[in-house]
Amino acid sequence: MDLLIFLLLLAFSAVTADEDAFIGVNIGTDLSDMPHPTQVVALLKAQNIRHVRLYDVDRGMLVALANTGIQVVVSVPNDQILGIGQSNSTAANWVSRNIVAHYPATNITAICVGSDVLTTLPNAARLLVNALKYIQSALVSSNLDRQVKVSTPLSSSLILDPFPPSQAFFNKTWNPVLVPMLSFLQSTNSYLMLNVYPYYDYVQSDGTIPLDYALFKPLLPNQEAVDSNTLVHYTNVFDATVDAAYFAMAFLNFTNIPVIITETGWPSKGDSNEPDASLENANTYNSNLIRHVLNKTGTPKHPGMAVNTYIYELYNEDTKTGPLSEKNWGLFDANGDPVYILHLTGSGSVLANDTTNQTYCTAKDGSDPKMLQAALDWACGPGKVDCSALLQGKPCYEPDNVIAHATYAFDTYYHQMGKSPEACNFNGVAAITTTDPSHGTCVFPGSLGRNGTMVNITAPSMNSSSSDSSRYMINGSGVLMSILTVIRLVIWGVISL
Numbered sequence: 345m346d347l348l349i350f351l352l353l354l355a356f357s358a359v360t361a362d363e364d365a366f367i368g369v370n371i372g373t374d375l376s377d378m379p380h381p382t383q384v385v386a387l388l389k390a391q392n393i394r395h396v397r398l399y400d401v402d403r404g405m406l407v408a409l410a411n412t413g414i415q416v417v418v419s420v421p422n423d424q425i426l427g428i429g430q431s432n433s434t435a436a437n438w439v440s441r442n443i444v445a446h447y448p449a450t451n452i453t454a455i456c457v458g459s460d461v462l463t464t465l466p467n468a469a470r471l472l473v474n475a476l477k478y479i480q481s482a483l484v485s486s487n488l489d490r491q492v493k494v495s496t497p498l499s500s501s502l503i504l505d506p507f508p509p510s511q512a513f514f515n516k517t518w519n520p521v522l523v524p525m526l527s528f529l530q531s532t533n534s535y536l537m538l539n540v541y542p543y544y545d546y547v548q549s550d551g552t553i554p555l556d557y558a559l560f561k562p563l564l565p566n567q568e569a570v571d572s573n574t575l576v577h578y579t580n581v582f583d584a585t586v587d588a589a590y591f592a593m594a595f596l597n598f599t600n601i602p603v604i605i606t607e608t609g610w611p612s613k614g615d616s617n618e619p620d621a622s623l624e625n626a627n628t629y630n631s632n633l634i635r636h637v638l639n640k641t642g643t644p645k646h647p648g649m650a651v652n653t654y655i656y657e658l659y660n661e662d663t664k665t666g667p668l669s670e671k672n673w674g675l676f677d678a679n680g681d682p683v684y685i686l687h688l689t690g691s692g693s694v695l696a697n698d699t700t701n702q703t704y705c706t707a708k709d710g711s712d713p714k715m716l717q718a719a720l721d722w723a724c725g726p727g728k729v730d731c732s733a734l735l736q737g738k739p740c741y742e743p744d745n746v747i748a749h750a751t752y753a754f755d756t757y758y759h760q761m762g763k764s765p766e767a768c769n770f771n772g773v774a775a776i777t778t779t780d781p782s783h784g785t786c787v788f789p790g791s792l793g794r795n796g797t798m799v800n801i802t803a804p805s806m807n808s809s810s811s812d813s814s815r816y817m818i819n820g821s822g823v824l825m826s827i828l829t830v831i832r833l834v835i836w837g838v839i840s841l
Contacts, residue, residue: 365640365650368395374661377678381408387680391695397654401442410449419456422465429471435478444486454493462518463499473524497537497606500585503592508571512588513595526598538589539607542581560632576644583643609656612683614669621669623684631687705758705768707750708775716750719770723753740786751781759789
């Protein structure tokens with residue numbers, strides 16, 4: 345037994361690490377008020393999220409993600425696996441319509457063929473490997489097989505006897521599917537996609553898994569879980585599950601397939617019988633997870649090897665069925681406001697909604713008032729900034745001067761555009777600062793408000809409309825204002841035609 349374990353561990357050296365560890369997010373769409381794709385992308389930019397996973401191939405999202413550099417994983421929905429798994433031409437049409445039509449403008453890096461197919465749609469399991477192969481064949485024909493990987497996310501519940509990890513193995517019932525699937529992943533240099541949920545492991549353990557162990561909290565040495573075969577210490581469920589996946593693959597003689605986590609997270613709210621679905625626990629888990637992944641800690645048996653991970657999920661999905669916890673896995677609500685402020689000091693800029701490095705766009709003191717007025721007019725008109733907060737009687741009306749009003753409009757536009765430095769220029773009358781310009785009840789975009797919730801502003805929907813009363817009108821409304829604004833901007837040199 346000891347010799348077998350030694351050989352398995354030695355074989356793991358063939359698994360190479362990705363040089364750059366990353367955290368991504370899943371984007372579900374079961375919301376009663378799903379933000380427009382442009383709003384979603386603006387939020388991704390504002391939070392420096394560079395990797396996303398979609399559960400479909402929504403054209404609007406793929407177009408909105410074009411030319412952003414954001415790396416995108418798309419999905420074949422479960423209900424399409426049977427059709428694709430039975431027809432090479434169906435797979436080819438799917439790739440042509442959903443990948444070739446968008447690549448390379450949209451940086452698609454992988455395709456998930458279904459999700460949790462073996463555990464949620466077992467009748468499609470017999471065609472899963474065929475679907476993988478047919479999609480891969482279509483990518484080869486399109487010369488995209490090196491740029492776009494193909495895999496299928498598996499539930500970690502397929503790993504039986506997950507602790508100690510060195511004894512882990514997959515449910516043997518599924519070996520007729522898993523063996524050819526792993527062979528496919530190995531031959532195409534793809535990766536095992538795994539959905540890992542320590543929350544469910546903890547809840548279903550009947551107290552055998554400590555909460556701190558599930559949440560990545562620091563443990564005393566005598567509280568750590570020890571693999572009795574390797575004597576390796578584990579300080580969290582996540583690492584133990586990842587190593588269990590490697591051992592389970594090695595049990596089937598596959599030792600050079602890296603693992604990527606396609607789903608993990610923690611719910612922030614639950615029913616009365618779900619006390620551990622809480623804001624505090626969700627914040628603790630996701631904050632610790634992000635630090636753990638981005639610090640490239642690796643796992644006890646793979647120290648220093650990146651375990652790239654997608655958090656479940658970007659938004660709370662209020663139309664999901666099931667218990668209250670099912671609706672509350674998101675980092676943000678539909679308005680783009682964070683559900684909680686992640687504790688991420690020192691972990692980089694991704695998901696930096698902890699305001700550690702918040703920046704704002706403000707009007708420069710001493711700027712020409714006419715230039716400021718012209719830029720303000722543009723921001724509240726063609727720039728599509730909602731300037732209703734600047735109307736008389738509204739929170740940001742006072743002080744009633746062009747510098748204060750321009751600062752509000754500039755900063756809102758800056759955040760709408762993902763805090764791009766180019767979005768804070770306005771022909772030299774604006775500048776980026778780390779000083780929060782909020783005052784009194786006037787809370788600026790990106791500011792940490794009195795209730796501890798960051799105000800995140802996202803871009804307006806392309807089909808959105810506003811009444812005249814909800815827009816800051818300086819010289820009339822609608823088309824007339826836009827025309828006058830553009831004329832001013834041209835005359836004063838803010839823009840050129």
